[in-house]
Amino acid sequence: MKVLGIDIGGSAFKGAPVDLKTGRLLAERHRVEIKSPCSIKEGVAAAREIARHFKWKGPVGIGFPGIIEAGRIGEVGNLGDVWVGQNGAALFRRATGCPVRLLNDADAAGLAEMQFGRGRGKTGTVILLTFGTGIGSALFRDSRLLPNAELGHIPWRGKPFERYAAASVRKRARLDWPEWAARVNVYLAVVERLFAPKLLILGGGVSKKADKFLPYIKAQAKVVPARLHNDAGIVGAALAWARP
Known part of the structure; x- marks a missing residue:
């Protein structure tokens, strides 16, 4: 299975298609700079640009820097309080036109290391x-x-x-x-x-x-x-x- 992975940081959105079997990036990652704090408009535009860059039509996974419960955003750090309470999965689904799953960004990095890395x-x-x-x-x-x-x-x-x-x-x-x-x-x-x-x-x-x-x-x-x-x-x- 191939999924577009997007990692949201305090200064940029970074994304690339990923082979879930091997954990390898299937293309050079694409980076979109953002301001911190980041407005919702700027954030969804960054995700949209990454999906369009890869002409992506399949599933998208997003690591978001905040508490995530069933796709909804709780407490947020550097990205800004405007995101708190938003249905992040729905926001990014509309932005990319693709099915989206959301999880905490550090949890995402941890899952990768536990499956393909040091853990x-x-x-x-x-x-x-x-x-x-x-x-x-x-x-x-x-x-x-x-x-x-x-x-x-x-x-x-x-x-x-x-x-x-x-x-x-x-x-x-x-x-x-x-x-x-x-x-x-x-x-x-x-x-x-x-x-x-x-x-x-x-x-x-x-x-x-x-x-x-x-x-x-x-x-x-x-x-x-x-x-x-x-x-x-x-x-x-x-x-x-x-x-x-």
């Missing part, structure tokens, strides 16, 4: 953490997803942890890799205290530079970079059509 065959508690504009998270127990686990929103010094340790913070505060890794270690210590994972998978765009920061990461669990890197969100979004 494949792993039991116990596995957590994927994506470091980008914010911190996304996907929580698994014996390969079963516990949806909408927003661990980047754990409070720290009166603010969500993602405002302290996201990859965007490293750039904005001009932190070197050891300085940023020290912040990530504080975050990981809290996550480990709460969930005692056996495996921590670090994803997002920063996973391509794992050699620069992994030597400074300290955790009780095994820590590995995501195998699918920044494509995990696209692949996992498509996997929405492989779930019941």
Whole structure:
């Protein structure tokens, strides 16, 4: 089965057709820049452009940066509060002219890593953490997803942890890799205290530079970079059509 996967981030919509059997992208991904926060009009236009770019007529899976329940959008992070309460599946179905399934963006990346990446065959508690504009998270127990686990929103010094340790913070505060890794270690210590994972998978765009920061990461669990890197969100979004 082939599905168009669309991964929505804080600065862009990215999409490509995906082979659900292999997890491979079937074409070079197409990226549409957006503003943050993003209006509904701009967001649906970005999804429409991606579908038209690939002349897509089949199913579409979308990883959305917010709480998702049965296609409806709950709490939203960087994309903006205008999306809260919207029927996201219906919005994007009208925009693309295709059947659409929606899930949380970090959950999507986690599904991809559990099926095709570092989490494949792993039991116990596995957590994927994506470091980008914010911190996304996907929580698994014996390969079963516990949806909408927003661990980047754990409070720290009166603010969500993602405002302290996201990859965007490293750039904005001009932190070197050891300085940023020290912040990530504080975050990981809290996550480990709460969930005692056996495996921590670090994803997002920063996973391509794992050699620069992994030597400074300290955790009780095994820590590995995501195998699918920044494509995990696209692949996992498509996997929405492989779930019941």
